[in-house]
Amino acid sequence: MSYVLIVGAKSDIAKATAREYAKNGYDLYLAGRNISELENLANDIRVRTQKEVELLELDILEYESHHSFYEQLEEKPLGVISAVGYLGDQEKAQSDFSEARKIMDTNYTGVVSLFNIIADDFAKRGSGFIVGISSVAGDRGRKSNYLYGSAKAGLTAYLSGLRNRLYDARVQVLTVKPGFVATRMTENMDLPEKLTAQPEAVAEDIYSAQQKGKNVVYTKWFWKYIMMIIKIIPEWKFKRMSI
Amino acid sequence: MTCTAWGMYPKIECEKLHFSTKEALRKIIHNKQELIPYGNGRSYGDSALNHNIIEVKPHNYFLGFDEDKGLLHVEAGVLLSEILEHFVPRGWFLKVTPGTKLITVGGAIASDVHGKNHHIAGCFSECIADFNIMSAEGKIIFCSREQTPDLFKATCGGMGLTGVILDARIYLKKINSKYIDQTTIKTKNLKETFAAFESYKDKPYSVAWIDCLAKGDERGRCLLMVGDFRDDGKLDYKIKKQKSIPFNFPGFALNNWTVRAFNWLYYGKARKGVSHQKVDIDTFFYPLDAIDHWNQIYGKKGFTQYQFILPRETSYEGLEEILTTISKSGKGSFLAVLKLYGKANENWLSFPMEGYSLALDFKMEKGLFSLLDKLDEIVVRNHGRIYLTKDVNVSKETFEKGYPHIETFRQYRKKNKMDEKFQSLQSKRVGI
Ligand SMILES: Cc1cc2nc3c(=O)[nH]c(=O)nc-3n(C[C@H](O)[C@H](O)[C@H](O)COP(=O)(O)OP(=O)(O)OC[C@H]3O[C@@H](n4cnc5c(N)ncnc54)[C@H](O)[C@@H]3O)c2cc1C
Ligand SMILES: NC(=O)c1ccc[n+]([C@@H]2O[C@H](COP(=O)([O-])OP(=O)(O)OC[C@H]3O[C@@H](n4cnc5c(N)ncnc54)[C@H](OP(=O)(O)O)[C@@H]3O)[C@@H](O)[C@H]2O)c1
Numbered sequence: 001m002s003y004v005l006i007v008g009a010k011s012d013i014a015k016a017t018a019r020e021y022a023k024n025g026y027d028l029y030l031a032g033r034n035i036s037e038l039e040n041l042a043n044d045i046r047v048r049t050q051k052e053v054e055l056l057e058l059d060i061l062e063y064e065s066h067h068s069f070y071e072q073l074e075e076k077p078l079g080v081i082s083a084v085g086y087l088g089d090q091e092k093a094q095s096d097f098s099e100a101r102k103i104m105d106t107n108y109t110g111v112v113s114l115f116n117i118i119a120d121d122f123a124k125r126g127s128g129f130i131v132g133i134s135s136v137a138g139d140r141g142r143k144s145n146y147l148y149g150s151a152k153a154g155l156t157a158y159l160s161g162l163r164n165r166l167y168d169a170r171v172q173v174l175t176v177k178p179g180f181v182a183t184r185m186t187e188n189m190d191l192p193e194k195l196t197a198q199p200e201a202v203a204e205d206i207y208s209a210q211q212k213g214k215n216v217v218y219t220k221w222f223w224k225y226i227m228m229i230i231k232i233i234p235e236w237k238f239k240r241m242s243i
Numbered sequence: 244m245t246c247t248a249w250g251m252y253p254k255i256e257c258e259k260l261h262f263s264t265k266e267a268l269r270k271i272i273h274n275k276q277e278l279i280p281y282g283n284g285r286s287y288g289d290s291a292l293n294h295n296i297i298e299v300k301p302h303n304y305f306l307g308f309d310e311d312k313g314l315l316h317v318e319a320g321v322l323l324s325e326i327l328e329h330f331v332p333r334g335w336f337l338k339v340t341p342g343t344k345l346i347t348v349g350g351a352i353a354s355d356v357h358g359k360n361h362h363i364a365g366c367f368s369e370c371i372a373d374f375n376i377m378s379a380e381g382k383i384i385f386c387s388r389e390q391t392p393d394l395f396k397a398t399c400g401g402m403g404l405t406g407v408i409l410d411a412r413i414y415l416k417k418i419n420s421k422y423i424d425q426t427t428i429k430t431k432n433l434k435e436t437f438a439a440f441e442s443y444k445d446k447p448y449s450v451a452w453i454d455c456l457a458k459g460d461e462r463g464r465c466l467l468m469v470g471d472f473r474d475d476g477k478l479d480y481k482i483k484k485q486k487s488i489p490f491n492f493p494g495f496a497l498n499n500w501t502v503r504a505f506n507w508l509y510y511g512k513a514r515k516g517v518s519h520q521k522v523d524i525d526t527f528f529y530p531l532d533a534i535d536h537w538n539q540i541y542g543k544k545g546f547t548q549y550q551f552i553l554p555r556e557t558s559y560e561g562l563e564e565i566l567t568t569i570s571k572s573g574k575g576s577f578l579a580v581l582k583l584y585g586k587a588n589e590n591w592l593s594f595p596m597e598g599y600s601l602a603l604d605f606k607m608e609k610g611l612f613s614l615l616d617k618l619d620e621i622v623v624r625n626h627g628r629i630y631l632t633k634d635v636n637v638s639k640e641t642f643e644k645g646y647p648h649i650e651t652f653r654q655y656r657k658k659n660k661m662d663e664k665f666q667s668l669q670s671k672r673v674g675i
Contacts, residue, residue, distance in 0.1 A: 023328075040304055047305035048329045 005029040005077040007058060007114065008084030012183035013133065015041055016203035017081060019048070024207065027052035029077060031069070032084075033059050060084045060110030061102075070117050079129035079172075080118050081206070082111050086148075087185050093147045100147050107151035112158055119162055122171045129172040131210055132159045136177050136218070139227045142243060163215060174209055175216045178202055179223035195222075246296055249538050250287040250635060252545030252607050253668070260297050268407060269381035271297065272664060279667040280403040282350030283322060285343055287548045288635030289668035290354075290402050297407055299349050305329075306410060313415045314372060319349030319408045324482060324532075326415075331480035331524065335415040336472075338370035342580075344529050349408040354632040355400035355593040359448040359528070362585035366593055368399035374411035379664040383409065397655050400593035402631055404656060404665045404675065418472045421480040423448070423527040425470035425520045433463025433563060440583040440599075443469045448527070451581040455569050455603055462566050465581060470527060483525060485535035541606040547635045549615060550594075550602035552584060553627035558599040561625035565601065565618055572614050576603035591648035591655075592675075594630045602633065612636050631669065642673040649675065 004021050006014050009030035015038075018028055022045045030038055035055045042053040058069050086106035093100040115130060122128035137145055138152030156175055163173035180186065180196040197220045209217035218224040233241070246257040260275070262268040272278065281296040302320035309315075313335060315326065323337060324344040330336070341356040350356075352374065355366040373387035376398060384406070386394045398405045428443070430436045436451060443449055446469035453465040531537060538546070553561040562581075569576075580602045587596040605611055619641045622629065628645025629637045643649050653675055656662045 043306070044304040047308050048325075 001075065001078050002027045003029050003052075003054075003073075003075055003077045005031065005073070005080040005118075007031045007060065007080065007082045008133075009035065009038060009055075011083040011085070011185075012199040013178070013181060013202050013206075014081070014083035016199040017083070017206055018053075019045060020200075020203040020207045022049040022051040022053070025051070026078070027054075029054050029056055029073065031056040031058040033057070058114075060114065061105055063110065063113040066114045066117055070114075070121070076121060076125075077128075079131065079210070080115070081131040081133070081210075082115070083133045084111055085133065085135075085185065087145070088148055090145050090147055103147045104151045104154075107148065108154040108158070111155060115158075115162065119166060119171070123166055123169040126169050127171065129174065129210055130159075130162065130166075131174045131176060131206065133176045133178065133206075134159065136179050136223050136227050139177070140230055140238070172210070172213055174206075174214055176202075176206055176209070177216065177218045177223065177227075179218070179220060179226070195220075195226075246281075246292055247545070248284045248286050248288060248291050250545050250547045250607075251538060251541075251543075252547060252635060253289060253292070254545075255292055255294070255668070257292070257294050257296055260295055261301065262297070265377070265383065265409070268297070268377055272377065272379065272381050272407075276664070277666045278664055279670075280349060280353070280407045280665075282320070282347035282353070283345055285346045285350065286354065286632045287546075288633060289672070290632055290634070290670075291350075292668050293666060299407065300347055302409070313417065314412055315415055316410065316412045317348055318410045319347060319352075319374075321348050322346065323348070323351065327480065327524070328482050330415060331418070331421055332478050334418055334478055336418045336524075338414055338416045339364055339367045340528055342529065343532055345532060348411055348413065352399055352408055352411060353401060353403045355588075355590055356632070357584070357595050359450045359582070361595055362444060362449070362583060363447050365585065366399070366588055366590070366595060368395075368588065368590055368593070370414045371399070372412040372414060374398075375409045376406040377409060378406045379659060379661045393655060396590045397592075397652060400590040401652070402592065402670065403667065404670055405659075405661050406665065418478075420473040420475045420477050421524050422473045422475065422477060422521050423470040423524070424473055425468055425522050425527060427518050427520065428467040428469070429516060429518075430463075430465050430467065432461060433559065433566070436463050436465045436467065436581065437559060437599075439465075439467045443467065444583065447471050449582065453566075453579045453581045453601070455566060455576055455579040458570055462570070463562065468527075470522075473521070480524060483533070486533060487535040541604070544607040546604055546606040547611075547615075548602055548604050548633040549618065550600060550630040550633040551618070551622045551627050552594065552596055552598055552600035552630070553622065553625045554596060554598040556598075557625035557627070561621060561627065562599060562601065564621050568614075568617060568621065569603070574605055574608070574611065574614060576605060579603040591652040592631065592646060594628065594632075596628070598627070600630075602630075631673075634669065637673065639672070639674045 004026045006018055008014055009032045035057050038055055042055055045053050086103055088099055088103035093103055132155055134156045135152040137149040138156045141149045159173055159175045180191045181202050182196050183199055202219045205219035244259050245254050247254040260271050262271055275295050277293055278295045278297055279293040280299050281291045282299055300320040302318040304318045306316040323346055327344055340358045351367045355368050357366045376384050376386055378384055388395050428439045430439050449469040451465040451467040457464050582600050584595045615636050623641050623644050
């Protein structure tokens with residue numbers, strides 16, 4: 001067993017994470033929609049590291065396909081990392097339920113559907129790691145993105161429960177909570193430079209936390225303290241704020 | 244957005260242009276006036292600066308490697324450090340590398356960079372098989388020494404003024420160790436320094452740290468370091484994490500006394516005469532990369548690196564005069580690097596020629612540019628030239644005198660309409 005499965009592999013964080021794992025000696029399954037767009041990255045990783053890279057088509061919203069998707073993997077992966085996410089348009093989602101639903105299903109339902117299948121296999125096997133990229137946005141709902149935030153909150157709670165369930169089976173479950181990251185998702189946002197991480201730095205944090213067997217990691221590390229403060233603001237005060 | 248390069252001077256307002264496809268880059272070139280490609284901003288001055296800069300660094304895919312030929316194909320945004328990270332463990336090293344590994348392949352070509360082995364291996368262009376470049380008209384041109392000799396000679400050392408280099412094939416060199424056997428020679432004055440360079444010129448790698456503040460009999464004393472790769476099969480190379488300097492050092496931290504103390508310490512560290520050390524790739528080739536953003540120690544106002552070269556015949560007198568002028572000025576440098584170079588190549592704007600080059604840092608302060616003008620005058624009088632990739636001040640006249648092929652380069656740019664698109668602050672200052 002040498003493969004790591006990365007889903008939502010076209011995400012900028014996922015691409016950097018793929019390079020990080022290959023550099024450290026792992027082969028890769030990269031899964032996502034229109035995955036052939038990753039042909040150049042797959043080649044890049046092969047040239048850099050001489051590791052195997054396989055591309056697999058996967059839509060996280062096509063729940064019925066998830067079983068056969070996982071079945072087709074001849075060699076089951078050592079671990080799985082999901083970078084699937086959809087920020088969506090908060091304002092639109094407030095009045096257009098299809099947008100709200102897409103946010104919830106992409107960030108939560110779809111990932112749960114796939115992880116359930118993989119968790120069963122890892123539990124049976126008694127080994128493996130499951131890494132879910134959630135978000136600091138899931139730590140507290142804010143008016144600017146609470147649909148996304150609530151879906152991520154759901155994912156965070158799911159991963160926490162899964163970790164509890166799989167503890168005896170010695171399967172590691174890692175919740176990743178990035179703050180601001182400079183990726184395609186945020187390219188049109190004006191993010192504060194000092195608080196914004198590059199995808200490569202996030203990938204290093206994910207790899208190192210996973211290797212150390214951690215449960216939850218904030219990336220960059222200072223988000224742990226920022227969120228600590230944001231979480232202790234009393235609700236009567238928080239509801240009046242614009243942050 | 245503010246843009247700046249390694250010297251943090253000048254800082255200008257600019258638009259950073261990103262492209263995801265070649266078609267997008269074509270549109271950018273078509274729509275904008277006055278563009279300049281930007282790699283990793285390790286040039287010191289204004290060569291990579293203008294109001295529109297094209298960000299090439301995100302284009303960092305490795306495209307292929309031919310193990311038999313040692314031929315690596317990469318996109319232009321790949322950093323030399325990435326090549327080392329993946330290829331040193333497999334027994335490959337760069338044929339030519341500058342004193343930092345944190346530059347892009349595009350930047351290495353555009354400045355036709357050189358390293359400690361210039362006297363043996365020449366400039367970066369020596370290891371290039373070919374590259375693709377997007378022209379002022381948005382065409383992708385395949386360029387090699389044989390097929391497009393003029394474009395090759397204009398682009399290698401051409402400071403981004405001929406187009407955007409997209410990808411390149413470069414030859415690597417076989418090594419069998421990540422260690423270097425280093426010999427350090429401590430000299431007492433410039434005469435001894437020159438003699439030491441001559442007697443060690445068969446060593447593939449050599450460079451000297453010279454104490455610019457030494458006066459009188461000690462003027463020109465240095466530590467000459469020469470070396471070559473070992474052959475012990477130890478190739479487990481890993482990129483080390485950089486240490487960081489957490490804040491912008493106040494400018495005054497680098498006054499004359501601290502510089503003097505530093506020089507004394509470094510110079511004092513080496514044992515007398517000749518000594519031998521076993522050092523790794525990073526210590527030998529890239530000592531400054533150990534600290535992230537060390538450029539900030541010069542304070543917010545920034546600094547510049549002044550690098551010139553003098554032909555062999557005038558090197559001794561010229562250097563004496565320049566060292567005297569610098570030490571009189573009391574403006575000193577953290578680092579002064581001296582090296583004996585090999586023969587010049589054919590590229591129109593490449594810096595190296597046979598002779599001695601000195602590079603030193605000056606923090607930005609009042610009176611600096613008039614000192615640099617004074618140094619320029621000595622350089623010109625001694626038939627030398629200034630290195631564009633470090634420069635931020637040289638005048639059109641001084642620059643032209645140093646580069647005999649400048650008219651050819653200008654005409655070539657005009658003929659191919661490159662001057663209508665690609666310009667940096669520097670190219671406008673020196674009129675190329
Ligand atoms: C600590 C340190 C040590 C150094 N030591 C040496 C040394 O020993 N020898 C030496 O020769 N140099 C040395 N340098 C200088 C450095 O190697 C050059 O300035 C190099 O060109 C920087 O590359 P970059 O990718 O950072 O490019 P930038 O600084 O971003 O750009 C430099 C030039 O290259 C052009 N350029 C960049 N990318 C492209 C592209 N894709 N297509 C066309 N043009 C492009 C730019 O327009 C600009 O003119 C050193 C610099 C530092 C900071
Ligand atoms: N960037 C930030 O500041 C930030 C902060 C906190 C958390 N995060 C989280 O980090 C993760 C990675 O995001 P990113 O910043 O790298 O942004 P991104 O590039 O937009 O990544 C999101 C990825 O999810 C994939 N995806 C969306 N819907 C999918 C579906 N139905 N099926 C399969 N894949 C689907 C996208 O694939 P396509 O390419 O096909 O669209 C894309 O690759 C996400 O979970 C995000 O929520 C990001």
